[in-house]
Amino acid sequence: xxxxxxxxxxTKILVPVILLFGLYVQFHGDYGPGGGFQAxxxxxxxxxxxxxxxGLDAAKQVAPPLIVQRLMAFGVxxxxxxxxxxxxxxxxxxxxxxxxxxxxxxxxxHYGILAVELGVxxxxxxxxxxxxxxxxxxxxxxKDEDW
Amino acid sequence: xxxxxxxxxxxxxxIDIILMIFLLISALAIVVMRHLFSIAMVSGVYSLxxxxxxxxxxxxxxxxTEAAVGAGMSTILILGALLLTSRREKIxxxxxxxxxxxxxxxxxxxxxxATFDMPNFADPxxxxxxxxxxxxxxxxxxxxxxxxxxxSVLASYRGFDTLGETLVVFxxxxxxxxxxxxxxxxxxxxxxxxx
Numbered sequence: 256x257x258x259x260x261x262x263x264x265x266t267k268i269l270v271p272v273i274l275l276f277g278l279y280v281q282f283h284g285d286y287g288p289g290g291g292f293q294a295x296x297x298x299x300x301x302x303x304x305x306x307x308x309x310g311l312d313a314a315k316q317v318a319p320p321l322i323v324q325r326l327m328a329f330g331v332x333x334x335x336x337x338x339x340x341x342x343x344x345x346x347x348x349x350x351x352x353x354x355x356x357x358x359x360x361x362x363x364x365h366y367g368i369l370a371v372e373l374g375v376x377x378x379x380x381x382x383x384x385x386x387x388x389x390x391x392x393x394x395x396x397x398k399d400e401d402w
Numbered sequence: 403x404x405x406x407x408x409x410x411x412x413x414x415x416x417i418d419i420i421l422m423i424f425l426l427i428s429a430l431a432i433v434v435m436r437h438l439f440s441i442a443m444v445s446g447v448y449s450l451x452x453x454x455x456x457x458x459x460x461x462x463x464x465x466x467t468e469a470a471v472g473a474g475m476s477t478i479l480i481l482g483a484l485l486l487t488s489r490r491e492k493i494x495x496x497x498x499x500x501x502x503x504x505x506x507x508x509x510x511x512x513x514x515x516a517t518f519d520m521p522n523f524a525d526p527x528x529x530x531x532x533x534x535x536x537x538x539x540x541x542x543x544x545x546x547x548x549x550x551x552x553x554s555v556l557a558s559y560r561g562f563d564t565l566g567e568t569l570v571v572f573x574x575x576x577x578x579x580x581x582x583x584x585x586x587x588x589x590x591x592x593x594x595x596x597x
Contacts, residue, residue, distance in 0.1 A: 286550060290463070290550075292567075296475055300474045320584045324579065331572045335565065367557075368554070372557055378571055379568075382578075385578060386574075386578055387478065387479075389579070389583070390483065390582070392584060
């Protein structure tokens, strides 16, 4: 889409905003609507929009598939790891209260939920990017009139 | 006060009806159209309308997901799949539409019949609002201390479920990786030879 000047300019302006909004949804999920699943998809949508307009190779430079693949597993491990940590500290699996002694303000719960949601967000975002890479990687760019 | 509530109810109902009409129009358009690119776009519109519908029902988290996944990701994936096939749906030879019509009408009637058993919207005595849902709402602040109850149910009360869901997403990504493969260098080669 090299000649679509308007699309390119608008995308350049929009992508940082989308990524920032994804991070906001991720870390504000305790207080407002949203959370890991939504944030992951929004963040991936930013990268995918970039890939759609500037080409798959540009997107792969921003988010290299090798790193994306590893992060995909890291997200799940982060989630499961929080459970292992609580288990090691002598509580039930995924019982976050043990993570912080301040039970009055539920700080442990906040920490646990934040970490777990981050794991969900990372896995969802990377899987979405990988889906895009997998599908888009099978085609050459097509001409506008082919649509 | 009562008048205000009644007015608000009317506005939400009116918006619901308008959105429903739009949903119906886009569904019919998908059935009628033959151009696959337009169908992909209209199904995106359908998802976005559903998201607006969910906002109207105060289910903001669901609306969020519907807008991001339904209107955004699915449309892009359908477009990606579309590139591998032709642009138009083939016109199938005229077959009798009688049996499909019967199936659709019977299924639709059964679904309509089932809605009579459902509780009214926001009914305080419905099972969802009296049993475990009420427990979550009452205990959330003492147990978890997170204002968004959806998040505390998802990540803390039902942390195991969410771990399972994350694993499902991971497995989906893994199977795409195994089946399609993602090269780090760039595009797959091979199609060029055909031209």
